[in-house]
Amino acid sequence: MSVQHAEKVYQTYVLEVTDPGGHSASGRRESAIYRLADALQKLHAFDFPVGLNPVTRAFFERMATVEAPPMADAIKAMLAGRDGDVLMPLTLRPDYNAVIRTTCVTTLLEAGHAENALPQTARATVNCRILPNQPVEEVGRTLARVIGDEKVKIIPKGKAVLSPPSPINPEVMRNVEALSAEMWPGVPVIPIMGSGYTDSRWLRNAGIPAYGVSGLFSDPGTSGVHGLNEQVGVKQLYDSKEFLYRLIKRLAAPSQTSTR
Numbered sequence: 001m002s003v004q005h006a007e008k009v010y011q012t013y014v015l016e017v018t019d020p021g022g023h024s025a026s027g028r029r030e031s032a033i034y035r036l037a038d039a040l041q042k043l044h045a046f047d048f049p050v051g052l053n054p055v056t057r058a059f060f061e062r063m064a065t066v067e068a069p070p071m072a073d074a075i076k077a078m079l080a081g082r083d084g085d086v087l088m089p090l091t092l093r094p095d096y097n098a099v100i101r102t103t104c105v106t107t108l109l110e111a112g113h114a115e116n117a118l119p120q121t122a123r124a125t126v127n128c129r130i131l132p133n134q135p136v137e138e139v140g141r142t143l144a145r146v147i148g149d150e151k152v153k154i155i156p157k158g159k160a161v162l163s164p165p166s167p168i169n170p171e172v173m174r175n176v177e178a179l180s181a182e183m184w185p186g187v188p189v190i191p192i193m194g195s196g197y198t199d200s201r202w203l204r205n206a207g208i209p210a211y212g213v214s215g216l217f218s219d220p221g222t223s224g225v226h227g228l229n230e231q232v233g234v235k236q237l238y239d240s241k242e243f244l245y246r247l248i249k250r251l252a253a254p255s256q257t258s259t260r
């Protein structure tokens with residue numbers, strides 16, 4: 001059972017290469033597609049540095065007690081400030097990698113206009129999910145440094161909306177833990193930083209702490225999230241609605257210590 005206290009910042013970049021083009025039979029080795037592909041390969045091989053905040057540190061301190069080696073060893077090494085190959089188990093596990101560092105992945109490609117012509121333009125859409133305490137401008141500079149090719153333009157798409165983490169709220173956690181113990185005995189409750197982003201960012205930017213909890217359980221391997229086959233179980237959906245209804249009643253109830 002996760003309670004979201006923080007989330008990553010969403011920023012998309014368009015990588016663009018332009019070229020005079022020409023006939024496909026010209027024999028030219030230079031190509032906008034090849035230059036863009038070289039840039040994407042460099043990006044593919046790059047990992048942003050690890051960066052923890054109070055929420056992700058609390059999350060991994062809890063996970064270190066339930067994970068088995070070698071994952072538990074890698075978590076303990078990270079919490080101790082170590083870096084390098086010892087953290088590879090975390091890097092190779094997508095859900096953990098997504099919360100220990102900024103990530104940038106290619107999601108769309110567009111190039112060329114005819115099968116018998118060299119492309120005059122090649123573009124790649126690169127979607128970055130940025131740690132909330134990392135300056136967005138720094139990510140753009142890092143992409144330029146990693147790619148190292150002035151002919152590859154790096155164009156921000158839109159303006160990132162920052163999302164400062166919310167402090168861990170004992171009252172929220174206490175009520176979630178109590179209700180979770182009633183409905184799903186033995187399931188741990190853990191504060192998390194979401195690797196995606198939600199509407200909580202608008203509240204956090206207005207100075208209003210926000211906490212994301214759904215009570216909706218699913219199998220990450222088969223849920224198809226954001227895909228063409230996104231799905232959740234029927235029972236799990238109704239359990240989630242019951243959980244949220246009961247949680248809101250608990251949080252909205254008069255305090256036991258209030259005077260009348």
